[in-house]
Amino acid sequence: MVETSQILSWTLQREIATPDDVRTLLVEGEQAVASFQTFRDSATFTTKRLIVRDAQGLTGRKVEIYSLPYSAIEMWSSENAGGLLDRDAEIELWTKVGHIKIKVTKGADIRRLDSLIAWAVLHKH
Secondary structure, eight states: OOOOTTTOEEEEOEEEOOOHHHHTTOOTTOOEEEEEEOSSSEEEEESSEEEEEEEETTTOOEEEEEEEEGGGEEEEEEEOOOSTTOOEEEEEEEETTEEEEEEEETTSOHHHHHHHHHHHHHSOO
C-alpha cells in the first residue's frame, strides 16, 4: 500500500464555480458536479472522481493535481459537533491507497459534502 498520510490532508472552505483549468482535465463523458475552494486552490467533485488542484511554492506556479477515482474509496466518515459554535468539521476517506483527511470549514456544508461522496461512491458512474 502507498503511504499517503503525510500528503493527503485537504481543507475545503466554501463552494465555488468550477475553475476553467479543471474543465480541461475532464475526460469524455465526465462532468463537474461541485467545486470547493481549498487553502491555495480547489477541489472538484466530478461524475467520476475527486480532482484536487494544489498550487505550490511561493509563486503558486507549480501545480500538483490529485485525482481520486470514486472506485478507490472503500469507506468514509463525516464528523461535526452540530452546534452554533462548530467552526470545523471533518471527512475521512479510507481508500485503496491509504487514509485521507478533509477538513471542512464553516463556509462549506458538511452534509452537502457527505451527500456528494455518498452519491459518488454508491452509484456506478
